[in-house]
Amino acid sequence: MVTSGHLPVPNDSGGLVEHAISQPIGTPPLRDLASGKRTASIAVTDATRQCPDHLLVPPMLRELEAGGIPREAITIVVAVGTHRASTDAEKREKLGDGIVDGYRVIDHDPYDAAALATCDATIDGIPVQLNRTVLESDLVLATGRVEPHQYAGYSGGGKTIAIGCAAEPVIGYTHGPAMLDRSGTRLGVLEGNPFQAAVREVARAAKVAFVANCVLDDDGNLVAVGFGNPEMVQDSLAQQAAGMYVAPIAAQVDIAVAGVGYPKDQNVYQASRAASYLHFAPTAVVRPGGAIVVPAACPEGPGEGTGEQRFFAAMCEPRADFLARVRAGDFRPGEQRAYIMAQILESVSVIFAGVDDPGPVEAMGFLTAPAIESAIELAGDIAGRPASMLVVPHALLTMPVVAAGVPG
8 A cells, every 4th residue: 555645744734834825935915916906806615625614714815805895895716627616505515605605706717708808918829718707806715735747746736727717618628639749748747837827828827916825735734835825835845845845665466456536536537637647747657458447437427527428428539549549639528538538448447346336437438346356356367367566546636656767
């Protein structure tokens, strides 16, 4: 078994947050930024992200109001990207009843032309279109979690706005095969990462002035938090996160059990990330011909949003035809997850254990088993026996790095 390392867990998470917002990184205090401004927006993470927005948002609201922006002039935008809109219950779980009842809280909609506006900027000739409420705010803020991200290296910074509040062309550009196939687009790497560079360019165009980012450990404890300049906060927290999340292993294995956990285990689109994070590590954790077991019930099936449904449809296409289509430039946001998973299935088998409805999962080319024990048995049949096995309870956080490289 391999798990992440540890950072000290504070006795008082609220106190850690209050100290951090009183010492912003690279910016004046938020109340000073708010002074003289009429409106503000805060883009927050959606239900697919485990981020303690209920701790991060209240002090930001307090500072905005102390700086002279009244609560009726503050909008909280749930950055859903191309995922489904959040429910009222999810908003309350993320933000708390007091914020949902006391402030304007809306979902981003990348398909509503009236809810979008265009920045005075382009990326590779593509107009930067983002949420209109965000772009028209005098002061733009965001929350986020700094954790390993397969494309961005680490999440956080301005990504909640640059991707979560973007129109479909921006999401399509950043998540297209031309971007994903670039050598610098890698898990755990910020410097020289073209995906991260595009995210930062969009965030600058949106004039993101202030973020609240955090780091959680494997148990969901808040262990680090930063407020201030998006890039400086992200860089600072990514350094701390790397020391915790990177875990060396001796060699590739035949079988890996890739733990997911809530909320990523709610659908196949999100849960499949556990397999892709292990496969697209600096060296693939599982050797070709092996198997990755993903324990996830996936009660939402493939997923309910537009991007998730595109993922499902693409995974049901003949694999060679789909890969050829996407590489020829015929691509829509959401299909990037299918592009990644189709490549993985050319090398290893992926077995979903304990999934509620095996039918759609199997239609996508994955294998299923009723329980983790039977999934491991099936993995042994595929990989051969005796088989080496690695259990990664938190595969979306822990980054196993093969110390010996690929066996010759």
